[in-house]
Amino acid sequence: MSSIHGDGDGDCDDHHDQGHHDNASDNAKLAVVRVFSTADEVNALLLSTTTWEKTRPCDPAKISQPIDLVLVYSKDIESERYMDATPDNAHTVVATLSELFANKSLGWMSCFAEIKNMSVKLTPEEDQYDFHGYSMNKHWVQGPNTVFTNIMSAMLTGDLSGYDSFFLMEMDAVPIKAGWLEQFEKEALEMPTQNMAIRGSKYLGHKWDAFKHLMPAHVVEHINGNAIYNLKPCYETDTWQVLGRFTLKGWLDARGLKHPWLKFLHDTFTGEGNVRMTEGMAFDVAFAMITQAAMDGTENELAAAFCQSKGTDSTYSGNSMLIGNYANTLLNHSFDVPTYIRHGSDRNLFHSLADDQVTLGVAVYDQSTGHMMNTTRSNHPFKNILMLQYFPGKKTVEKIASPSGEVMVTTQQATQEPHMHLCEVAKLATTPWFALTDNYHVINAPVTVLMDHSDPQMPVPVMPYAHGCERADCQASLDQASDLFGVHLEYHHDPYELLFSTRDARDFCSSWQQAAGSKSWKSCELAYGPTADDYIAWKISTNDKANLIATPKNKALYGWRAWTQRWTPAPMDMRQCRVQVYGLVEYHHALGNITSCSQYVENK
Structure with missing residues (x-):
């Protein structure tokens, strides 16, 4: 043919x-x-x-x-x-x-x-x-x-x-x-x-x-x-x-x-x-x-x-x-x-990370969990899924059959504010690694978590600083990382596209609390809670040469896709901050990205 x-x-x-x-x-x-x-x-x-x-x-x-x-x-x-x-x-x-x-x-x-x-x-x-x-x-x-x-x-x-x-x-x-x-x-x-x-x-x-x-x-x-x-x-x-x-x-x-x-x-x-x-x-x-x-x-x-x-x-x-x-x-x-x-x-x-080594931490902001739950039955590596609800509810544990094995879904009420989601998952995860998402996403099956075979690491899809931070919310994330840990990042990292080491994330959260000090998220002294940019900046600031971050792969060039995909935008951030990190403009931008994709055309 x-x-x-x-x-x-x-x-x-x-x-x-x-x-x-x-x-x-x-x-x-x-x-x-x-x-x-x-x-x-x-x-x-x-x-x-x-x-x-x-x-x-x-x-x-x-x-x-x-x-x-x-x-x-x-x-x-x-x-x-x-x-x-x-x-x-x-x-x-x-x-x-x-x-x-x-x-x-x-x-x-x-x-x-x-x-x-x-x-x-x-x-x-x-x-x-x-x-x-x-x-x-x-x-x-x-x-x-x-x-x-x-x-x-x-x-x-x-x-x-x-x-x-x-x-x-x-x-x-x-x-x-x-x-x-x-x-x-x-x-x-x-x-x-x-x-x-x-x-x-x-x-x-x-x-x-x-x-x-x-x-x-x-x-x-x-x-x-x-x-x-x-x-x-x-x-x-x-x-x-x-x-x-x-x-x-x-x-x-x-x-x-x-x-x-x-x-x-x-x-x-x-x-x-x-x-x-x-x-x-x-x-x-x-x-x-x-x-x-x-x-x-x-x-x-x-x-x-x-x-x-x-x-x-x-x-x-x-x-x-x-x-x-x-x-x-x-x-x-x-x-x-x-x-x-x-x-x-x-x-x-790369090699696939074993299914029992990673947890998917899901921030559940409202009752609309059907889309996410339906995709737990698909072919994916998250055999441990932790659903943290930010509204009253009972703890439940459900076993769901999937093509690649049984999925354990634990649903429980969060004990911290939504902006602290990363750190609460780090505290509760029982696996060496975890990934993050929310109930406005679905698992983008079939998908695997790829690791470097010589030193388990995750390819990090990154966008160049100059081309990935046109919006104020992105710039605010980079600025926060710089303020907290003194590291000027060249790339913005999406928290839903990064694999976190559970052990390192716990140390990071402790350091983040110390760096943030008395600064308040509610009063807009902090643009965000702990972010992926904060995590990367902290890793760099520690000068830990072993397993520093991950194997970087530019997602504009390489054929990589996120583990989860948005099906509807998250509700807007209602804080009245000087820099609006997720307001009407960002909401409509997220909405537009659900139905239209940037075309990265391979010429090589």
């Missing part, structure tokens, strides 16, 4: 006859292209020398075509020759790999015919990529786009010409099954006979689920750049036309015929007048947008070019078992990736 299907006037059925072509495997030459730029990626390249021994690319006897390994550095490898020979020195690492390869020192190296390297030689101004999602630079894709277009140019007409197909394998494309190079060869050799120009994976994570229906089709269905690019078409022709501003003349290269649609995508993306596209849109998304418009017939000139290229529904194909694109989705180690290669860094893999 292809990732994009045309359903408009761009169909060109009279050009779709693929016929019966000779097997494309005769004398095919293939390449795996590894791209690296940062110090971390140089280190990852060196590390792959050992990790590939565990997930051997191939059984050499099963490889029928020569496959080269091409190392592409965004900067200049040669310029680092005389720098310190550190593990992140590109020249040192490439030289080490080349020497190991020459001696076939490692078993996996027998899978490859040659090792080559290429320097793109980007300047610091050109080599831009927003790896952490904090930058608002509109040119954040310039570096990766320039690297890719240089690779394509080298493959089509330059120093790397002569290959029939290549697999772009960035450093966060991680082999997880042995024999992945055999799978690459198999899929690459199938591409010419099936008229495939690009073959890879669309996004397989769940980061977009809530708002996918609002996103452009070419974004949802785009094939990630870690894909196979076929340079050899399934037919031969010497008839070319000029179609408007898109010129098909010259696609017949002296060194060999190149796949017309891939060549067209490259030339259109890099053509004069498309600077905004190359600087503001990732190449893989741009290729999808052009292909979608061509197949749907929304751009006549693109549709004509697609027809002239004899494009079909399989030309842009998401049918691959070589690679699965999970990008920045946070995954459980137990998650079974069906493909040979996972596009998703090992740094995004």
Whole structure:
């Protein structure tokens, strides 16, 4: 099944006859292209020398075509020759790999015919990529786009010409099954006979689920750049036309015929007048947008070019078992990736916290508990739920069946004011960890609590200070943390998105009471009771290096979602404070966020 299907006037059925072509495997030459730029990626390249021994690319006897390994550095490898020979020195690492390869020192190296390297030689101004999602630079894709277009140019007409197909394998494309190079060869050799120009994976994570229906089709269905690019078409022709501003003349290269649609995508993306596209849109998304418009017939000139290229529904194909694109989705180690290669860094893999290790503390402000109680029957990790009522009621204990086991729900009247909810849960919780929510939320099942496997920690979804605190209530929370513990936080932390250590939270609450002193919440001397920002500021102020906070993951970049989701806004704070932390404006903002989601679109 292809990732994009045309359903408009761009169909060109009279050009779709693929016929019966000779097997494309005769004398095919293939390449795996590894791209690296940062110090971390140089280190990852060196590390792959050992990790590939565990997930051997191939059984050499099963490889029928020569496959080269091409190392592409965004900067200049040669310029680092005389720098310190550190593990992140590109020249040192490439030289080490080349020497190991020459001696076939490692078993996996027998899978490859040659090792080559290429320097793109980007300047610091050109080599831009927003790896952490904090930058608002509109040119954040310039570096990766320039690297890719240089690779394509080298493959089509330059120093790397002569290959029939290549697999772009960035450093966060991680082999997880042995024999992945055999799978690459198999899929690459199938591409010419099936008229495939690009073959890879669309996004397989769940980061977009809530708002996918609002996103452009070419974004949802785009094939990630870690894909196979076929340079050899399934037919031969010497008839070319000029179609408007898109010129098909010259696609017949002296060194060999190149796949017309891939060549067209490259030339259109890099053509004069498309600077905004190359600087503001990732190449893989741009290729999808052009292909979608061509197949749907929304751009006549693109549709004509697609027809002239004899494009079909399989030309842009998401049918691959070589690679699965999970990008920045946070995954459980137990998650079974069906493909040979996972596009998703090992740094995004976590373990699930055991169900008996965490309590969900629910602030119950009124009788509307039905929504929350209904979701306790879903698949979630909270086998202990503590419902603290802020109105008179009897203590009850209820056992509820769920798909992942029995849930113990304890309901009792709170003994402290609602603004002290965090500290009362910390006092009453009997598990090492707890999370917070209220009865205006539901459990966002299916969901798990992810922990760092080496030192149990929770990924903290955070928003940059500059972009996460436009509202006065957010700023007030940061200011309070600074006033109480002398720490200026760069990020605002939502208390319903943070996992608290029960032991640490008890110590924190004691320190918070001392820091707050005689300041009153009711008289607005304190904007809030104990908050997640206060907790983080306190942790930092203690200078406790062990398990300081958590493993930070920016929720604008990574595919992570909160454990609970709001179904209705909480009632407004009726205090008459100088700074209104939760008034009518904030109430309507919360209401609006229930039905509309910010669109964080993955371009990487």
